[in-house]
Amino acid sequence: MSEVVKKASLAKQTTGVLAGLTTDQKNEALLAMAAALRQEAESIIAANADDLERGRKAGTPESMLDRLALDVSRINGIAEGLQQITDLPDPIGDTLEAFERPNGLSIEKIRVPLGVIGIIYEARPNVTVDAAGLCLKTGNAVVLRGGSSALSSNRRIVEVLHKALAQTSLPADAIQLIEDPNRSSVDEMLKLNGLLDVIIPRGGSSLIQNVVLNATVPVIETGAGICHTYLDKGSDPEMAEQISLNAKAQRPSVCNAMETLLVHRDFAAEHLSALGEAFRKVNVELRGCPETVALIPWAVPVTLEDFATEYNDYILNIRIVSGLDEALRHIDEYSTRHSECIVTENAEHAARFLQEVDAAAVYHNASTRFTDGFEFGFGAEIGISTQKLHARGPMGLPALTSCKYKIRGTGQIRG
Amino acid sequence: MSEVVKKASLAKQTTGVLAGLTTDQKNEALLAMAAALRQEAESIIAANADDLERGRKAGTPESMLDRLALDVSRINGIAEGLQQITDLPDPIGDTLEAFERPNGLSIEKIRVPLGVIGIIYEARPNVTVDAAGLCLKTGNAVVLRGGSSALSSNRRIVEVLHKALAQTSLPADAIQLIEDPNRSSVDEMLKLNGLLDVIIPRGGSSLIQNVVLNATVPVIETGAGICHTYLDKGSDPEMAEQISLNAKAQRPSVCNAMETLLVHRDFAAEHLSALGEAFRKVNVELRGCPETVALIPWAVPVTLEDFATEYNDYILNIRIVSGLDEALRHIDEYSTRHSECIVTENAEHAARFLQEVDAAAVYHNASTRFTDGFEFGFGAEIGISTQKLHARGPMGLPALTSCKYKIRGTGQIRG
Numbered sequence: 001m002s003e004v005v006k007k008a009s010l011a012k013q014t015t016g017v018l019a020g021l022t023t024d025q026k027n028e029a030l031l032a033m034a035a036a037l038r039q040e041a042e043s044i045i046a047a048n049a050d051d052l053e054r055g056r057k058a059g060t061p062e063s064m065l066d067r068l069a070l071d072v073s074r075i076n077g078i079a080e081g082l083q084q085i086t087d088l089p090d091p092i093g094d095t096l097e098a099f100e101r102p103n104g105l106s107i108e109k110i111r112v113p114l115g116v117i118g119i120i121y122e123a124r125p126n127v128t129v130d131a132a133g134l135c136l137k138t139g140n141a142v143v144l145r146g147g148s149s150a151l152s153s154n155r156r157i158v159e160v161l162h163k164a165l166a167q168t169s170l171p172a173d174a175i176q177l178i179e180d181p182n183r184s185s186v187d188e189m190l191k192l193n194g195l196l197d198v199i200i201p202r203g204g205s206s207l208i209q210n211v212v213l214n215a216t217v218p219v220i221e222t223g224a225g226i227c228h229t230y231l232d233k234g235s236d237p238e239m240a241e242q243i244s245l246n247a248k249a250q251r252p253s254v255c256n257a258m259e260t261l262l263v264h265r266d267f268a269a270e271h272l273s274a275l276g277e278a279f280r281k282v283n284v285e286l287r288g289c290p291e292t293v294a295l296i297p298w299a300v301p302v303t304l305e306d307f308a309t310e311y312n313d314y315i316l317n318i319r320i321v322s323g324l325d326e327a328l329r330h331i332d333e334y335s336t337r338h339s340e341c342i343v344t345e346n347a348e349h350a351a352r353f354l355q356e357v358d359a360a361a362v363y364h365n366a367s368t369r370f371t372d373g374f375e376f377g378f379g380a381e382i383g384i385s386t387q388k389l390h391a392r393g394p395m396g397l398p399a400l401t402s403c404k405y406k407i408r409g410t411g412q413i414r415g
Numbered sequence: 416m417s418e419v420v421k422k423a424s425l426a427k428q429t430t431g432v433l434a435g436l437t438t439d440q441k442n443e444a445l446l447a448m449a450a451a452l453r454q455e456a457e458s459i460i461a462a463n464a465d466d467l468e469r470g471r472k473a474g475t476p477e478s479m480l481d482r483l484a485l486d487v488s489r490i491n492g493i494a495e496g497l498q499q500i501t502d503l504p505d506p507i508g509d510t511l512e513a514f515e516r517p518n519g520l521s522i523e524k525i526r527v528p529l530g531v532i533g534i535i536y537e538a539r540p541n542v543t544v545d546a547a548g549l550c551l552k553t554g555n556a557v558v559l560r561g562g563s564s565a566l567s568s569n570r571r572i573v574e575v576l577h578k579a580l581a582q583t584s585l586p587a588d589a590i591q592l593i594e595d596p597n598r599s600s601v602d603e604m605l606k607l608n609g610l611l612d613v614i615i616p617r618g619g620s621s622l623i624q625n626v627v628l629n630a631t632v633p634v635i636e637t638g639a640g641i642c643h644t645y646l647d648k649g650s651d652p653e654m655a656e657q658i659s660l661n662a663k664a665q666r667p668s669v670c671n672a673m674e675t676l677l678v679h680r681d682f683a684a685e686h687l688s689a690l691g692e693a694f695r696k697v698n699v700e701l702r703g704c705p706e707t708v709a710l711i712p713w714a715v716p717v718t719l720e721d722f723a724t725e726y727n728d729y730i731l732n733i734r735i736v737s738g739l740d741e742a743l744r745h746i747d748e749y750s751t752r753h754s755e756c757i758v759t760e761n762a763e764h765a766a767r768f769l770q771e772v773d774a775a776a777v778y779h780n781a782s783t784r785f786t787d788g789f790e791f792g793f794g795a796e797i798g799i800s801t802q803k804l805h806a807r808g809p810m811g812l813p814a815l816t817s818c819k820y821k822i823r824g825t826g827q828i829r830g
Contacts, residue, residue: 016771019770020770020771099792101790101792105781105785114803115773115803193627193628197802197803197804198803198804212631213631214631216628216629218634218803218804220804236826242826242828243826243828245828246829250828250829332431354821354823355434356431356434356435358434358527358530358819359819360820361820361822362820362822363823364823365824365826365827366822366823366824366825366827369828369829370520370827370829371820376820377514387612387633388530388633388817389635389804389817390804392818392819392820393820402804403807403808404773404776404807405776405791405807406769406777406779407777407778408769408779408780409778409779409781410780410781411651411658411780412780412782413657413658413660413781413784414661414782414785414790
């Protein structure tokens with residue numbers, strides 16, 4: 001039996017116990033996990049040093065090493081995250097519907113765990129803890145497959161969590177870490193119907209596409225964001241600049257950052273040159289349509305491929321459009337249906353944009369950067385779904401649940 | 416461009432208009448479709464005769480031909496079904512959540528259509544109309560791929576529906592029928608990410624398994640049902656017999672029929688022989704464990720493979736168990752997680768069964784045959800989901816929807 005099948009089977013065997021735990025039992029387990037991480041910070045940092053050492057030898061870029069690195073403060077932050085999950089309401093057992101049929105059958109629809117959740121992710125070892133915490137709080141077992149670059153860290157973290165759980169009513173086998181660094185262990189997870197109930201990929205677009213295109217287990221697709229902001233005719237120039245700068249440059253590496261700015265021709269004539277200057281000051285490279293380049297001579301000509309690219313960087317496409325309809329057509333063609341924004345003082349245009357744009361989050365006069373579980377007030381997030389099935393947008397705890405119907409009768413049979 | 420890509424693209428182009436239709440506009444379209452089907456019944460029956468003729472020549476069994484056959488009464492029934500869909504509440508546009516954040520952002524979660532739904536199904540031409548009606552009522556476009564045995568019927572039905580829609584505000588292109596009878600057209604649909612938002616397979620287990628194992632488009636898995644009934648110690652013998660007979664024999668061909676009866680040893684000692692007699696009277700073949708065969712000598716010895724088989728026929732497995740725990744273990748091993756039942760007068764056992772059995776519908780003292788959209792009062796159903804993602808159990812109109820977040824601000828940016 002392969003490591004993947006063996007560990008997924010162990011995880012599955014815990015689902016019955018997990019589904020029956022009380023909220024208190026789950027919270028106690030999360031707090032025990034948090035305490036153990038703090039206590040064992042030193043050994044985790046030592047394991048992390050091995051990963052960093054290997055990464056340096058392999059010539060990993062500094063920015064990647066930074067994502068991988070753990071210190072006491074980061075470990076405390078991770079432990080703090082687990083404690084915060086204990087404060088969130090437990091959705092399991094909630095009655096979603098309850099009704100009685102004319103034949104006397106009483107039907108209740110109850111929230112239950114999904115079962116076993118597979119998480120496939122990259123370098124950040126904090127995902128190991130965050131994902132485990134969110135899955136356990138919702139009564140799910142979790143099979144974690146992190147990047148091989150973080151294997152020593154992840155292995156030590158999971159050892160610490162297992163030891164912590166041994167003192168609680170939550171079975172330690174509910175957290176499984178796949179240690180096989182070969183790609184074949186990912187491939188095997190993707191086909192593990194019957195043992196995994198869902199797979200959630202977290203990482204770059206090639207990781208996500210591999211999961212989406214090869215999984216036979218149901219998937220929740222997350223992350224890819226080619227987000228647009230449209231500056232309408234007559235929009236407030238100060239607000240337009242603030243929102244555009246924030247959407248692009250406050251943190252360009254994330255999925256809810258803007259990649260393309262669409263600007264109404266009249267607004268552009270009056271304000272685009274100043275806006276270009278504002279972007280120059282924060283070191284954003286601009287790629288523009290010919291009209292944009294006429295107004296901002298230092299902008300590079302944009303290509304159609306640029307419109308289809310998620311830069312995650314200090315680069316922005318600018319296209320001048322004739323109005324709302326052309327903006328909507330551009331968005332419909334290039335959007336990954338994550339987050340889209342209109343800046344306008346025109347209520348009718350705002351209403352049309354919010355209605356007609358097909359995306360998880362549509363904004364009027366606010367930065368796309370708000371698409372986030374914490375900013376939405378969900379208290380945590382396992383990712384941002386860019387598919388339409390099951391969950392869309394920031395996924396809080398309810399996204400990690402399913403339901404079942406409990407039907408109580410007095411001998412009813414079907415006629 | 417292939418037929419599949421061309422037609423899916425046409426369907427996708429209608430999604431913007433569909434999402435904006437009022438409930439009245441959608442209902443008018445459904446009524447126009449119903450009226451057209453009644454008016455054109457003769458030409459539909461003529462097309463159906465071609466399918467039946469081809470089927471007879473190919474040696475199709477009579478029971479299959481019966482599922483394929485249309486007459487005036489069946490067409491009226493199908494039209495009636497469309498009219499019933501107009502009576503159902505329209506979920507699109509419903510506000511699922513609405514809240515304001517401390518920074519003043521107003522966030523609304525709104526129900527929206529899924530987009531384009533692919534339906535892959537077999538011989539029954541009524542599915543063509545039912546599925547189209549349910550998809551359109553929820554603002555979705557639909558790409559239908561029916562069995563080649565019903566191609567003439569389906570083609571004529573869709574012509575009639577298109578003609579009816581031309582007189583309404585609902586774009587006719589929202590219904591597309593794939594006519595290519597080759598398996599390759601199914602394979603192509605399964606990989607049509609970006610054009611199809613979800614695929615729902617309806618049919619036998621080989622059709623469903625092909626879709627689940629090969630689709631890269633998200634799938635809602637429906638249908639497979641290895642359902643159990645457990646007769647507990649001290650259960651009411653009359654109720655136990657009524658429920659068992661109903662679950663097995665009222666309509667054995669459907670997914671919510673029982674395949675295996677689990678019987679407590681003490682109950683079996685007193686009542687199994689009489690129960691066997693009751694099954695014999697309705698021509699159910701029994702396959703039993705050794706203890707069962709000792710009590711019902713004409714029962715055939717059951718195999719482990721039998722326990723894993725969905726007969727959809729007048730065949731029943733019987734296994735005698737030592738109690739609730741053994742019953743739960745058997746169900747956990749063989750259940751397809753569709754519908755499971757306990758017959759008991761013991762409230763504690765009932766509660767444990769409803770809590771611990773992992774299935775879409777869990778019953779206490781009622782037949783598993785009730786797992787059905789109409790019996791649940793949903794007024795219609797597109798299928799019964801046996802997966803845990805997105806929808807579980809009978810799927811009414813809300814299962815054909817997604818959501819989006821509308822966020823309204825006054826210039827908020829993220830700090």
